[in-house]
Amino acid sequence: MRAAVYGAGGSKSHELVVKDVPDPKPGWGEVRVRVRVSGVNPTDWKAREWSARNLPWPEQIPNQDGAGEIDAVGEGVDPSRRGQRVWVYHAARQRPNGTAAQYTVVPSAQAVHLPEGISFSQGAGLGIPYLTAHRCLFGDGGVQGRTVLVSGGAGAVGHAAIQLARWAGARVITTVSSEEKARIASDAGAHGVLNYRDADFREKLKAAAPGGIHHVVEVALGANLEAMLPALAPHAVIWTYATEEKDPVLPVRALMTNNLSIRGMLVYGLTAQMLEDGVRDVTAALRAGALEPLPEHRFTLEQTAAALDAVKKNAVGKVLIDIP
Ligand SMILES: NC(=O)c1ccc[n+]([C@@H]2O[C@H](COP(=O)([O-])OP(=O)(O)OC[C@H]3O[C@@H](n4cnc5c(N)ncnc54)[C@H](OP(=O)(O)O)[C@@H]3O)[C@@H](O)[C@H]2O)c1
Structure with missing residues (x-):
């Protein structure tokens, strides 16, 4: 798959490159999501700048939030979830596979059903800000x-x-x-x-x-x-x-x-119960038509570094990356 990555040690370890990497596979209790839109938050550029040299794995795909469709499920996950439109949170939290890639893998609970009529762009802006x-x-x-x-x-x-x-x-x-x-x-x-x-x-x-x-x-x-x-x-x-x-x-x-x-x-640091409460209420508010997205700034996957920089420079509105 195509992915934006940083890491691999050295003084330039925070440099982002877009390249082909192996497709991730969902493990027990996990789902794989074909990402359509990746959402950028301040935490993503901070993680890149502050942790790139101390990664517990060789390379990191950035970005916690995103939206797309579940295309594969691991053992222990209801197979009927395949094909479901979802928004994703905490994809890069203590995990190497963030959402700036064609696929990400997360525990099933972190891929939340996106209500009908809610776009992938809006879904990619939900995770960190709304929780x-x-x-x-x-x-x-x-x-x-x-x-x-x-x-x-x-x-x-x-x-x-x-x-x-x-x-x-x-x-x-x-x-x-x-x-x-x-x-x-x-x-x-x-x-x-x-x-x-x-x-x-x-x-x-x-x-x-x-x-x-x-x-x-x-x-x-x-x-x-x-x-x-x-x-x-x-x-x-x-x-x-x-x-x-x-x-x-x-x-x-x-x-x-x-x-x-x-x-x-x-x-x-939120507990599973606190996150579940947040997901429940955000879903209810979406269904009630109570949530509108921010104005958008769109970037391509090749422009991931520029997208993270835009957030660092306080872009007004939501910075999104379209995943090919
Ligand atoms: N603790 C957590 O779990 C958590 C979660 C999400 C985000 N964060 C952190 O929270 C911060 C904001 O995140 P974000 O995604 O909302 O960023 P954002 O979209 O860039 O928004 C930050 C907003 O804060 C406003 N602001 C700055 N100084 C202000 C002040 N003195 N009074 C009132 N408003 C002020 C900015 O507008 P003006 O400067 O024009 O006023 C801007 O609209 C970041 O540092 C992020 O890392 C923490």
Whole structure:
């Protein structure tokens, strides 16, 4: 099969080449997916840059997310899954066969039936962003009737969080830094969209949530914590899922006196049950027509390196690779 690969040791081990490699075979409990579209996330370029020299196997095919059809099943998997349209998550998590290839092999549960009418392109954008957004929203129970703040509402996780929160019956306020991003966040269904660079952002945030914000999905805790504090309701919970250059200093007194919580979240550490809950709800939201894809940037398999670079350079929208 054709695949993009990096690795094989040496100082240039992060270099990506597209070449012929042997087709992977599904083992016990696994399925093989003929990938049609590979979705790129920040984790994919970070893995390439940070782990290429320390791979536990000679070569790595990048990208966790994708979509396609199951074309072969291993022992222990219902053979009727053959031919099923699926979206794939965690394909490169502790595995050599990511989705930037004609075939990938994953445990059966990581190839999720794609509801009718949902395109491979949308499916390839679900994995990391939606499973992350789902846990950050529902990790403490439901958000129905709650006011949710989603920082960075035009980002992949932020965009997913707005739509899942709306689907679950929350009132959603989101932040962006430009008009273009404001349109994306607004199209996703946010009730309020604020520019966090505005001089009077704090006042606007407080005014947008007169009853206080109950729940936060946060992409930049250190940058935003101080400004959001006056707008938080007592007992609010902040879910933080991204790192910044420097760890923030926490305002312990304000957290204590208002009974506020900060919770960390890493999608690779979710339990099987948490992932199953995410898959169930994402599928229900797709079936309900509640999820729209981000604007797309499309690349060919030969352009995989450029696709990863586009994500690293903060492309606005979803970066996708068409697999031949
Ligand atoms: N913990 C996990 O399991 C997990 C899972 C997925 C992603 N992540 C990490 O989360 C980060 C975002 O991922 P993504 O896929 O959503 O990336 P993305 O699509 O590039 O979106 C990032 C968004 O954050 C916004 N942003 C940056 N600084 C901000 C600030 N101070 N306030 C509000 N918004 C801000 C950006 O827009 P502006 O700069 O224009 O505001 C951008 O829209 C990455 O670092 C990724 O590695 C972690």
